[in-house]
Amino acid sequence: MALVESEEHKALRASVAALGKRHGRTYDRQQLWAEAAKLGYLGVNLPEEYGGGGGGIAELSIVLEELGAAGSPLLMMIVSPAICGTVISRFGTDTQKQKWLPGLADGTRTMxxxxxxxxxxxxxxxxxxxxxxxxxxxxxxxxxxxxxxxxxxxxxxxxxxxxxxxxxxxxxxxxxxxxxxxxxxxxxxxxxxxxxxxxxxxxxxxxxxxxxxxxxxxxxxAGLLQLFAGLNPERIMTAAFAIGMGRYALARAVEYARDRQVWKTPIGAHQAIAHPLAQAHIDLELARLMMQKAAHLYDAGDDIGAGEAANMAKYAAGEACVRAVDQSVHTLGGNGLTREFGLASLITASRVARIAPVSREMILNYVSHQTLGLPKSY
Missing domain, CATH: 2.40.110.10 (Butyryl-CoA Dehydrogenase, subunit A, domain 2)
Known part of the structure; x- marks a missing residue:
């Protein structure tokens, strides 16, 4: 696993970010879904023989993260190409693959x-x-x-x-x-x-x-094996969803802190404002590293290693997202609760990554039992 993104991943990140910027926070889901599909982003993880990009969850997570960072996440990416597309491509019959994968890849069908x-x-x-x-x-x-x-x-x-x-x-x-x-x-x-x-x-x-x-x-x-083959990508993609949302909120707060001036300098010059925003950035970057590790392990075929890393990534990203959103709203004060700045709705939305698809408490149970070898209480 490379600690520095490849040029291909950097290019993918930049192009998806440009797409997200064009649509912005007031995006139309159907229009964005269709454009992302046309550009090949929705099926980037699916096999080339069925119209996909031949990549993996690493590439798909970049797409969702960058769309989220632009304020226009596509939640169904977690479900349709990541969970369902992965399960069918790995375990489906030839007939199922031919029937579903091309449509999931080009966005004309969703599951x-x-x-x-x-x-x-x-x-x-x-x-x-x-x-x-x-x-x-x-x-x-x-x-x-x-x-x-x-x-x-x-x-x-x-x-x-x-x-x-x-x-x-x-x-x-x-x-x-x-x-x-x-x-x-x-x-x-x-x-x-x-x-x-x-x-x-x-x-x-x-x-x-x-x-x-x-x-x-x-x-x-082999149902249990097939089930968890879909749940690991779900956790990785939920982490991408959370990291993107956290980045979006943080960017709005940083922009505001640079410009908002109450006394002699912008409020971002005060450590009481600057340090919590810096910490939020650090938390999001650390969560992304664990997400990238999880995606790498999954795409390499290490389902067991990916299971541990995917749970950790989901936990870290969910916590980082909530803290980033809370601090961003707090930075804007009253403006953080207005529709104009578009952060108030994220207070509720950011909790999704803490709750779904598995609660943070169950992830802590997983780590304590599977990683640390501690006994179960249930």
Whole structure:
């Protein structure tokens, strides 16, 4: 892993930053999505043979970070090309790859991801969405509920995490299914959120949703491996989302601190203002280093090493983002709460990276158990 970005990565970062600057904070999601797709940014991590850029999560995280730093993040990048595109490209059948990957790469198709349930958040072993075979047709029948599923209204399908019964043990094991948005028995209800985001959150109900046998992604006996192959990119991309948001807020605060003059010098000359902003910058840079390490390990095929680093990156980026946003709002004072400066809405948005897709407490549990070897309390 190089500690200095390659010229290719620097060029990608600069070109995406220019795209984000053109759209800015008041961006139109559909227009930006279409332009980013046309430039090849949405599918930069997907295989070239299916229209992608042939890169990895390292490149995709640069795209999301720079769009976020411009104030125009595309949250569905975390879900559609990063989670779903990665899972299908690694484990999908040839038919699934041919059907979905070109559209995910060029932005004409999107896919949502459904894992969280009312009683099964961080504990995936409590997932109750089940899939059973129809003995007469070989079809799958899915039944269950999901909550806090992003972008279902704009997605062509949702990659649903369910469980099937192991014929040998009788135990339930995780499996992934592609559920088209118009499937019979597949219903969605928007969740009323305080969070002001372009992408909406939904509760899903699956009532004996009938799917063909080839809706199952990959091997029925390797569902857990396939699931975590998608969750590691999710954590890395969430880190990119948080770092970009933190950079956006910090840039607004630095600009304000340079110009705002109350006494003899701009307020940025006072250490009470300057030092917290400098610390926020340091925290964001450190989080980015861990994110880059996680992306490098994942793209190199080290799923175990990437799991640890991805969790750490997500934790560090979430904390750095919240602190950067809070300090930026505080730097602007009353102006930090106005629509004109566009920071107040980030107070709520910045908490997303602390909460989703896994809470900071569960990451601390992971590190204490997996890295430090401490016993579990649950």
């Amino acid at each position: 949502a991801f459904g894992i969280t349930e009312p009683d099964a958040g961080s504990n995936s072993h409590r997932i109750t969405t089940t899939a059973r075979r129809d003995p007469d047709t070989g079809d799958w029948l899915l039944t269950g509920r999901k909550v806090f599923i992003s972008g279902v209204d704009i997605a062509d399908a949702t990659l649903i995490v369910g469980r099937t019964e192991d014929a040998r043990t009788g135990n339930l094991k995780p499996c992934l299914f592609i559920v088209p948005r118009d499937a019979d028995g597949f219903e969605r209800r928007a969740i009323d959120m305080e969070l002001n985001a372009v992408e909406k959150q939904f509760e899903l109900t699956l009532d004996d949703v009938r799917l063909p046998a080839d809706a199952l992604v990959g091997d029925e006996d």
